[in-house]
Amino acid sequence: MSPAVRSSRARAQLTLKEPPASVGAKPGGTIARLDLQFNPSTLELRKSTEWRRSPSRMAEQSALPEFVGSGPRELSLQVFLDATATHDNSVEQAVEKLMKACVPTPASLGRKKPASPWVRFEWGSARTTSFDGVLTSLSVSYTLFDVDGKPLRATCSLSIEEASVDPPGQNPTSGARTARSTHTVVAGDSLALLAWREYGDATAWRVIAEANGIDDPMALAPGTQLVVPGLRDAGGEEER
Numbered sequence: 001m002s003p004a005v006r007s008s009r010a011r012a013q014l015t016l017k018e019p020p021a022s023v024g025a026k027p028g029g030t031i032a033r034l035d036l037q038f039n040p041s042t043l044e045l046r047k048s049t050e051w052r053r054s055p056s057r058m059a060e061q062s063a064l065p066e067f068v069g070s071g072p073r074e075l076s077l078q079v080f081l082d083a084t085a086t087h088d089n090s091v092e093q094a095v096e097k098l099m100k101a102c103v104p105t106p107a108s109l110g111r112k113k114p115a116s117p118w119v120r121f122e123w124g125s126a127r128t129t130s131f132d133g134v135l136t137s138l139s140v141s142y143t144l145f146d147v148d149g150k151p152l153r154a155t156c157s158l159s160i161e162e163a164s165v166d167p168p169g170q171n172p173t174s175g176a177r178t179a180r181s182t183h184t185v186v187a188g189d190s191l192a193l194l195a196w197r198e199y200g201d202a203t204a205w206r207v208i209a210e211a212n213g214i215d216d217p218m219a220l221a222p223g224t225q226l227v228v229p230g231l232r233d234a235g236g237e238e239e240r
Contacts (some may be wrong), residue, residue: 010124011078012036014079016101017132019108027118027132031105032097036079043129044076054186063186072162074136075121075129081158084144089140098156099134118159133160149195185224191217198228 013035018028045093048071053063078100081091104114122130137159144153183194191214199207209217211229 009039011181012039012121012123014098015120015122016097017116017120018105019118021113023110028107032100033116034079034094034097037082038080039123040077040079042077045129046074046076049124054188064184066184072133073128073131074159074161075131075133076157076159077121081154081156083152087146087152089149089150091154095140095151095154095156098135098138098140098158102138107186118163121160131162133162136161181228183226183228185220185222185226187222189220189222191220194226194228 013033015033016031018031020027050068050071051070054067055063079094081094083090094168101117101119103116105117105128108115116134118132119135120132135158137157139157141155141157142151142153143155144151146152149240181198183198191208192202194208195205196202205217208226208228211227214220
């Protein structure tokens, strides 16, 4: 491969940005940028979902799982640093940039809302691994030193967890006026229990009862599909 082709390869980089000043806002300006000397050989991307299953004596094998929500993406990678050709302080300088992602920024401290920088990994046109997130773990292993003890080689292992920038009030449990979800009744369910699970307030069961036209809150047949509205759905606060 010619030098011209080799130099045209996309270079991976990490960008540290000022955390959002408020919920739903986008991250601020760039604090630091680390162009990786060597592109990662492996990227590990994880994402989880959460399901809730209520035991039922009526189920032949198991109760039907109820989808609760989707977890954030988490990207794990290793950053290799090497200064054997220059014998300078570039390895420690790169580590110091990564360490900045683990402490609150001066601007967030000034707002009295401490928050560490948001981090973004970017590598060419890759999309699934490129997202705004926060650094959840960082470990540095120094493997080579100069005669004066200066680190010349290091491997940094880090994990980035996705940070949402969705505007507030879009989650079904956030109290948005039109937010709603559904629930399948299982044996042992009650409107009060469902209200506690969804709203954190058992006395809000009337909101669910009214949305489903239920006159007797104790008569819930297993398998029934219930609409679970937001607390302010269909106008006004719920009746307590």
